[in-house]
Amino acid sequence: MYRILIADDEPVIRKGLQKLIEQSGQPIASLRLAEHGCDALQQIREERPHFLFTDIRMPKMDGLELCRRTAEWDSDIQIVVVSGYNDFEYAQKCLSYGVKEYLLKPISKKSVEAALEKLAKAYAKQASQPFVSVSRLEQWVSAAEEAVWNLQHDRLLEIIGFVRQELASCGLKLYQTIEVLAEFSALLIKRLNVRDVFVFTDKLRLDQVQSESEAVSLFQSDLELMLQELKARRRGKLRDHVEEAKLYIEEHLNEEVSLEEVADRIGLNPSYFSQLFKQSTQETFVQYRTRRRMEKAKKLLALPHYRITDISGEVGYADHPHFTKTFKKYTGELPSEYRSRLGID
Template sequence: MKILVVDDEVVIRKGLIKLLEQFSKGITDIDEAKNGEEALTRISVNKPDILITDIQMPIMNGLDLIGRVRAVYPELDVIVLSGYAEFDFVQQALRHQVADYLLKPVTQEQLNEVISKILLKDPARWTSQMDGETIRTMKTTVTLLVKNVMAEDQQETDKIIEGWSAHCRKCGYTWLELKQMMGHFQLLFRSELLLNLKQATGDALPVLQQTASSAEELFEVWKNYLASVILYVSERRAPRNKRIVEEVLGRIEAQYGDASLNLQGLAESCGLTAPYLSKIFREVMKKPITQYISEYRLEKARELLKYDAPAKINIVAEQCGFSDYPYFSKIFKKNFGVSPLEYKEKNG
């Protein structure tokens, strides 16, 4: 992907180029020009994919440049730079079907969002070096990654990245091709993740470090990045998870006498998977849900044996959700140090 930056102010031009270098998702060339006339020459020579241009410039302004570009290069995506006092010019630019506009001073996040939207608008245009199988595998891999990130399953995300790494090695991509492809991979992942999180922007998302100098390092960086995203998802959900656990505790209190009460049924009643409910319950309550249910039932049985003298032990066991009396007697003694009968005789 080639980008041309056009602005008569050197500081702004160089600043944008620095931000674009930080973006690095598939960018192979960044060119610059100080006015519209020079930009036309650069466009005819280098054939950029994206043009980022200021509006008010000497010799040929941005609006005239866009008009000339649209006549000759209709496929070129154009991003307009503007100040707050230039909105009338921006409206004129929008009539030329520019892809988007950026208000000065431009931030990294704003630039990332605008470039990402252009790339995601027509992924096939930017993935021409990939064969059909790789594109399909990439989409499937990204979908699986997002699903397991949302399930907060780091072990599974590591396996998925290892599988994708193996696919890339099999295809024999060069280091440059791999970096470009992983740029597209990141765009797809980020876009699908934001949809699942129901976020309009990724301002608060962890940043993928662009520090790798080899394929091995690149995929290790991705594992670390996904771990940080999972932590972000977990922390974002913390209040919601606490509410879910409180709801589950209420269900256990109301249904502990039902011998069929279990993790799977509780998860289904909350619209969750059993592994996910198990995970968040342990995080909030600091113990497994099966242990909590068992301990809750035992405590209720202990209370009945202590305060309901006529109660028969086997009936108490059934009332507290234990259908197997020998098992009930065994774990009761394990928890309280005496058998149900001994406890009843001692406290009756």
């Protein structure tokens, strides 16, 4: 089953290519559409596609730059360039970025089917070479399960260090490392949930990582958190890290508290905390803090004895114009307009 991404700024061509791919007879797991290169790159990082079809001329980020960045992030993603006749020389520059095929506009059903068959053969050859054997992964998970279950923190770190070295020696690409770590985490959670009356949920998110070391660091934080949660559950003192963070933010709205400071306060890796916070609140750390500041500002603006300049300081803005600009962006009104609407001069 193939994951396919189409990047083209022309809706008619984008939809037309989608239809031709759907009619190709190839097994498709997902078929997503992007309006330009920036959109496509974001989608690639969120869910790695097997095949990328991209136009050459697009706003914000053209196809050439998209091919370059895709190849840097994951050279195993197979790329098909879609171009007009006049863009052919320009499209040839993509050769160094691993482009597998060209489709000249207007695109035909036959050319799409031929391109997909070529990509499918290359993918089958690529997929026949496993990153890490199933038996080795099972050994790692079993060892980690015992360490977490028995609350052996030092042993867990030892296992993670061994896994880190093994993955490095395999010479895996970033996406391969991510897939192995994600599978490791999912298997470990499944095993722990069978053994325990408490339910663990999969919190590991690696779609935004930029390097193997960052992926392994987040993976380590995730496993350490499992161990700490299990210890807390057995003592009846399970901590809610996100609620702790919210409380700390609320108590320091008038200060410029950073994500790193809050993460350190509650004992989490900043990258992991950032993902955990967004997953729980559906907002980034900054978005949440800004929203809470603006909500507090609205309450204070409803009190006549507060001056607007004082309110900006109360909600953490030493720069009054910045507060005014942020408040208008959030509410659609200037602070003075908001107060006037309440009947306060």
